[in-house]
Amino acid sequence: MRKFEHFACFDWSGQAVARPKGLALATIAAEDGARPELLRPKVGWSRGAALDWLLDHAAAGTDMLIGLDLSPTFPFVDAGGYFPDWEHSPADARGLWALVDGLCAEDEHLAASSFVRHDEARRYFRHGKGDTGDRFGSLGTGRLRAVEHHQRRTKQANSASCFNLVGAAQVGKSSLTGMRVLHRLAGRIPIWPFDPVPETGPVIVEIYTSIAARAAGVAGGRSKVRDADALHEALANLGAPPPAPLLAHDDHSTDALITAAWLRDAARDAELWHALWHPPMLDDAIRRTEGWTFGVK
Template identity: 85%
Template sequence: MNAMRRFQHYACFDWSGQAVARPRGLALATIAAEADARPVLLRPQGGWSRGAALDWLLAHADAGTDMLIGMDLSPTFPFVDAGGYFPGWDESPPDARSLWALVDQLCDGDDHLAAGGFVTHEQARRYFRHGKGDTGDRFGTAGTGRLRAVEHHQRSTRQANSASCFNLVGAAQVGKSSLTGMRVLHRLAGRIPVWPFDPLPERGPVIVEIYTSIAARAAGRGLSRSKVRDADGLHQALAQLGAAPPAPLIAHDDHSTDALMTAAWLRHAARDESLWRSFWHPPALDDAIRITEGWTFGVK
């Protein structure tokens, strides 16, 4: 594996689990590797759907575009802490790709690649916190819910303050966005490698899991200021990452600015050899985690 591989293009999807045709929180930005390239916010008429996002990914798979694509979602649930994603359920999958297949199967009746079918399934729903007074009997005893190994590591090293994918309550919940992302990953059918579940190829597109808050911190924004909602804040953050301002935006919603900053951050990181190497080879990532849980790109 060429761990020091650079790419000709970098991209970021800010993802959403909203069960509508065109989620407001779904945004995509790209930036070319050239030093003078500006980040570009890609927005189809009416906004992105998850189906359109899947089509965009498949088109770049067909074209063999040399692009690193960050997706702001968790590609799996915790596994290593309990020896399974759903301990006590005989359909609990053994690895990430089997999990993606199960999620897509149970959500087959959901329009817009949504995930209601999974979180309402008679067995699967037992592992989630659904709302006040509605917590599944297998959610676990910890108030935060179960975490993946990388999420424990993020918290202990203060690189991020990640939430459990089993929590479906509150503004910080990420369960539904992650489930909808798993449906998309399954439907890619291996056409684009997903690191670290797949080896890093010598050419073509690659998908990695990212947290936009990590990019925001690298751009000089603290955890309490990670969201950018104005032009000056966006331009300052991009300048910190060595990127010029994008074309004027209609509105500076934090989904668009997150995508722009994170695409620029991926390119910025690729220019630092020691940083880039540490992103591809985090010491805490072992084979068991690699197969079942994956890792957040940029967490060292």
């Protein structure tokens, strides 16, 4: 499997505001001794600025592996469709991205509020206490993608359903806003595993930051780091020096830093690196409709 000269991680956010507090980006170069860097615009990140950053690296052909902490799709293979019995349910991931972006065209800041308010789409989501759509599913957790079922079975992670919009662990809103960004990339950066991995240039993968935290030895079963000592220890376990001093050790910034360092560390283990790109459960149907979380074997 190819190597990369740079690694990056976006910790994502579905907050429907101009500059979500949860949006963070870290990068690290491949060479030994390179330290991770938190990239923080003075005014904070917007999803539009994140899209521009990605497009700039697409145009430059930067040899970078970029992790996005979001789900690029909804479950499909369990029910033969993202939204069973809805006539506009797409046949594949790119069709889903186009549907989400189209229905949210009037939403500012690349938010996705219109999608979950749509008369048909809203039926598939849990919106709040006492407000669960009739197509949400009989399981209390909500429907899961194949990779999420596999994560839970093998205890590699404990992903939540993207159809759940309730609580601190919900990932539906960040995933929907991420789908809008993926659609607007218009194929200018390959997205694994939907696209073949090119020999050069940037590649996007879906990541799950708790997998990186576990690999970094974050203590006590926690997945979040909120102080300098814990961050430096986690990075050291991944062979990375501390970053420049942070203004604050919020878990969005530390997630991004640790995950960027984890991507680089994984690339140094040839056997692990090959396994991450070739998970045995990833078949053609899953590749086309649901994708896979990079790091889940």
